[in-house]
Amino acid sequence: MRTILVGTSNPSKIRFFEQFIEQEDVRLVTPGELGIGESPEENGKTPVENAVLKAEFYAQFAPCVICADSGLYFDELPLE
Numbered sequence: 131m132r133t134i135l136v137g138t139s140n141p142s143k144i145r146f147f148e149q150f151i152e153q154e155d156v157r158l159v160t161p162g163e164l165g166i167g168e169s170p171e172e173n174g175k176t177p178v179e180n181a182v183l184k185a186e187f188y189a190q191f192a193p194c195v196i197c198a199d200s201g202l203y204f205d206e207l208p209l210e
Contacts, residue, residue, distance in 0.1 A: 131155050131156065131157055132155065132156050132157070133159055133194065134151075134156055134158055134159070134192075134195065134196055135158075135159055135161070135191060135192035136158045136195075136197075137161070137170075137187070137197035138160070138197070138198075139160055139161055139162055144158065146198075147198075158196075159192075161188065164192070166188075166191055169187075170184050170186075170187030171183065172199070174199075177198075177200050178199070180199040181197045181198050181199040184197040184199065
């Protein structure tokens with residue numbers, strides 16, 4: 131069985147990932163389960179940048195990591 135570190139402690143995000151792997155021989159673990167007390171700085175300008183920052187941070191603790199981030203954008207407002 132392969133173990134994948136999910137780069138979040140948010141129960142909703144964990145359930146989101148679990149639905150994609152329920153038929154696979156994969157076990158998801160959280161930072162808390164591995165005793166990781168620190169968390170990455172999410173200072174990217176987009177959700178993709180933040181997901182990459184999280185994945186790079188958590189990669190120091192596990193060889194296989196999955197991360198995601200989301201955002202809400204308004205066409206009328208600049209990204210800044």
